[in-house]
Amino acid sequence: MLIRKLDPGQFEDSYDAKEQMFYPWNDVVQTPFGTGWLVVEPGRRTKPHNHHESETFFILHGRGKLTAGSESREVGPGDVIYFPPFGDHILENTSPQEDLHFLTIWWEDMAAVAGLKDAAAGSHPDGRQRLLAVAASSGTAAVSAAAAIHARYARLCGAAVRTYADPARGIADESAALGLYERLVAAGELVVRSRQTPYCEGCRRHLEADELTGDCAACGLPATGAACRSCGQTTTAGETLRHAVCNACGKPLVRRPLARLCFDAARHEEAIDRQHRETAMSPRLRALVDVARGSGLLDLPVSRLAAAGIPVPLPGLEQQRLDPWFVRAARLLAALAPDEPPTVFLDLDQAFFYAVAMPALAAAAGAAAYAPLALVECEDAAAARFAAAPDGPPCEPPADWLPWLRRLAATVEHDHGGKAPPTQAWTPEQRRFTGRLQRCVEEAAAAYQAATFSPGQAGRALSDLAAAAAELGEREQPLRRLANRIEERNTGVALELLAAKALAIAAYPLLPEWSQRLWRCLGYASMLGDGGDGGSGGAGGAGWEDTPAFVPTGSPIRGLVELAGAESRQG
Numbered sequence: 267m268l269i270r271k272l273d274p275g276q277f278e279d280s281y282d283a284k285e286q287m288f289y290p291w292n293d294v295v296q297t298p299f300g301t302g303w304l305v306v307e308p309g310r311r312t313k314p315h316n317h318h319e320s321e322t323f324f325i326l327h328g329r330g331k332l333t334a335g336s337e338s339r340e341v342g343p344g345d346v347i348y349f350p351p352f353g354d355h356i357l358e359n360t361s362p363q364e365d366l367h368f369l370t371i372w373w374e375d376m377a378a379v380a381g382l383k384d385a386a387a388g389s390h391p392d393g394r395q396r397l398l399a400v401a402a403s404s405g406t407a408a409v410s411a412a413a414a415i416h417a418r419y420a421r422l423c424g425a426a427v428r429t430y431a432d433p434a435r436g437i438a439d440e441s442a443a444l445g446l447y448e449r450l451v452a453a454g455e456l457v458v459r460s461r462q463t464p465y466c467e468g469c470r471r472h473l474e475a476d477e478l479t480g481d482c483a484a485c486g487l488p489a490t491g492a493a494c495r496s497c498g499q500t501t502t503a504g505e506t507l508r509h510a511v512c513n514a515c516g517k518p519l520v521r522r523p524l525a526r527l528c529f530d531a532a533r534h535e536e537a538i539d540r541q542h543r544e545t546a547m548s549p550r551l552r553a554l555v556d557v558a559r560g561s562g563l564l565d566l567p568v569s570r571l572a573a574a575g576i577p578v579p580l581p582g583l584e585q586q587r588l589d590p591w592f593v594r595a596a597r598l599l600a601a602l603a604p605d606e607p608p609t610v611f612l613d614l615d616q617a618f619f620y621a622v623a624m625p626a627l628a629a630a631a632g633a634a635a636y637a638p639l640a641l642v643e644c645e646d647a648a649a650a651r652f653a654a655a656p657d658g659p660p661c662e663p664p665a666d667w668l669p670w671l672r673r674l675a676a677t678v679e680h681d682h683g684g685k686a687p688p689t690q691a692w693t694p695e696q697r698r699f700t701g702r703l704q705r706c707v708e709e710a711a712a713a714y715q716a717a718t719f720s721p722g723q724a725g726r727a728l729s730d731l732a733a734a735a736a737e738l739g740e741r742e743q744p745l746r747r748l749a750n751r752i753e754e755r756n757t758g759v760a761l762e763l764l765a766a767k768a769l770a771i772a773a774y775p776l777l778p779e780w781s782q783r784l785w786r787c788l789g790y791a792s793m794l795g796d797g798g799d800g801g802s803g804g805a806g807g808a809g810w811e812d813t814p815a816f817v818p819t820g821s822p823i824r825g826l827v828e829l830a831g832a833e834s835r836q837g
Contacts, residue, residue: 268294272303280304282313283357299373306330306366311358314543316351318379319372323347323357328366331358336544351378354543391425397639398608400598402432402616408644412611415721416642418775419714421795422810430601430608432594434492434616439597443576443588446596446631450529455630456568458583459528462521464504466512472524472571473504473512480507480519484557491615492591498554498617503567503589526586527569527578529630531622535559537629538622546640546717550614551621558622566623568592591619595627602635609716611642640716661777664729667769668830670736671784674762675826677739681746682759686789688819689760690753696761699738703765704813706731710772711810721776728773735765760816763788763823768814770794783829789821 270288277284284305289297300319306312306328323332325345332341333356334349341347341357349355359366391397399417403409410431417427450456464473475492482489483506484499490513493500501507510519531538542555558564568589569578575587602608610620620641628636678684706727713724742758745751767788774781774794785794785808793807817823 277305281315282310283307299371301369301371304368304370306357306359306368308359308361308363308365311356314354314356314539316354317372318351318375320351320375321349321370321372323349324369324371326367326369328359328361328364330360330366332356333358351375391420391423391427395420395425396603396606397425397427398602398606399427399429400432400608400610401429402610402612402620403434406613406644409611409613412642412644412719412721413609415724415775416609416611416714416716416719418778418795419711419810422771422774424809428606430598432598434590434594439593439600440576442596442600443593444579446592446599447579447588449631453630455533456527456529458525458580459565460523461505461526461528461567463524463526464507464510464519465522466515466517466519468515468517469512472522473519474570474572475501475504477513478504478507478510478519479513480504480510482506483508484561493615493618495613495615498550498614499557500563500566500618500622502563502565503570505567506563524571525582526567527580527583529566529568529592529627531564531566531626532559534626534629535564537625541621541625541638545638547621548641548643551617551641551643554617555621558618563618564622564626566591591623592627595619595624598624599628599631599633599636602633604635606635607637607639609639609642611644611719614643617641617643640719642716642719661780663773663777663780664725666729667732670732670739670762671766671826671830673736673739674759674766675823675830677759678763678823678826681755684823686763686817686819686821686823687756687759689757689816692757693754695738695741696754696757699734699761700764702734703731703761703768706734707768707772707812707814711812714775724772724776728769728776731765731769731772735762735769738762738765760819763817764814766826767817768811771808771811771814780829783825787823787825787829788817789823 270291272286274284276286278286280302284307285302287300287302289295289299289301291297323346325341325343325347327343329340329342332339332347334347335354357366357368397420399413399420401410401413413429417429420427447456464478465471466473466478476490479488479490481487482494482497482499482501485494485497487494487496489495489501489507491501492503504510505521511517512519538555538559542552569583569586570589571585572587575590576593577584578586578588612620620638624636628634678686709727709730710724712718713720713727738758739762742755745755745758766784770781770784770788771794773784778795782794790808795807795809
């Protein structure tokens with residue numbers, strides 16, 4: 267008989283708690299389950315997390331609050347709680363002085379892992395949804411392009427999508443800003459604090475974030491402005507920058523006290539955590555939130571010394587103006603509508619505003635409409651590639667798509683009188699190609715969705731589709747010489763036209779003008795989506811097809827040679 271005892275000396279940090287593992291018991295026995303004894307110290311809680319194992323907690327001693335997904339319950343000794351695979355959960359010790367002890371047992375569920383195979387492409391928008399695509403830009407073309415790409419995809423799926431431009435510095439909405447100010451003052455959310463702020467002795471004045479340059483306290487790289495462009499962390503209006511110098515005179519800065527109106531985002535850390543759990547975002551954005559919470563960066567100045575802007579209506583701060591980030595937040599909250607969840611496309615230097623400041627401010631203001639589906643970093647160069655200049659020519663497809671379309675056009679004209687042939691007998695190769703085509707469409711769909719957005723991945727999936735269709739066509743050329751294989755040859759050309767149709771639909775979010783032209787070349791009189799960038803695919807236009815339907819037999823195929831003959835500007 268082997269006996270192990272609970273030994274506090276063997277506790278290790280695990281999920282922000284103290285844990286002693288019992289099973290697996292190395293060199294003794296390998297069990298189909300794992301188990302451990304955990305202790306959550308007073309006032310602390312386990313890290314929000316999920317995993318592919320099923321798990322059960324046995325509460326042994328102490329009391330706490332258990333949160334699973336959006337549900338919270340009080341728990342105590344004798345409670346047994348089950349968590350399904352990938353179920354988010356947190357256990358908080360609500361006692362100010364007593365440890366909370368619990369036993370956990372978990373076992374692997376590979377069926378849950380297998381179920382992830384289709385999860386990325388399984389959450390299309392639909393005609394019942396209203397969505398908001400927010401372009402939060404500090405000046406790059408990729409952000410507005412990404413928001414437009416996602417909006418076009420969602421409209422193809424039938425959703426009603428509104429777009430909202432949120433530049434880092436925009437037109438001040440005085441009524442929205444003062445309305446938010448008054449609500450927060452009434453709720454006791456804004457206080458005046460003396461802060462050590464950057465001061466230039468050469469210029470004899472306090473400086474704002476965009477008037478100085480220094481080293482980011484989080485990553486150590488040079489930074490200027492309200493947030494670091496390298497890591498995304500706030501500079502707290504320039505207060506946290508190290509070795510800061512004045513941009514105007516180049517002199518090193520000192521710190522002098524200045525009374526400023528402040529908002530303590532730490533009071534709404536639960537709202538920040540909820541967005542962290544429920545909103546899709548990249549690992550870098552999740553790390554940004556963790557760093558901000560752990561480094562005391564949640565006390566945010568709301569006012570600043572400035573000649574222009576919206577005056578702070580508070581005695582003693584008459585010379586100060588509401589900070590642009592606060593005015594911007596007020597404008598955004600006023601623009602939100604119920605049942606229209608936003609997806610935010612942003613530059614990295616906008617990440618702190620949306621990932622940390624906005625959920626806290628929205629909670630303080632009681633603005634339930636701010637519940638983003640995703641925060642999407644727009645580092646994908648493909649988004650900028652597909653952003654046509656407002657007054658320039660439309661974007662063209664990659665050059666390697668075009669030879670296949672030219673050859674397909676010639677084959678349809680020569681062998682089928684310029685009309686789509688029927689599907690008849692199938693070969694094993696044709697069946698395999700159809701499966702590959704559908705996988706490419708699934709990958710493109712996943713790349714357009716908010717949680718897995720990547721224009722580059724969408725472009726690669728479409729290029730794979732075009733390459734597979736070109737390969738099929740080349741391999742089936744010998745069938746053209748065999749009279750007894752006409753049925754298989756008809757199916758092959760019909761499959762190539764199916765691929766062209768799938769390409770038109772799946773490329774529409776990236777290349778709307780070119781895709782509309784390809785669609786018309788395939789004999790369709792309707793428009794893709796709504797024919798533009800507004801409305802929805804359900805308003806008389808053709809929409810997204812998870813399983814593309816064949817081009818109708820006998821449809822006239824016209825203009826494909828001219829469309830595919832254009833020189834590509836995308837390369």
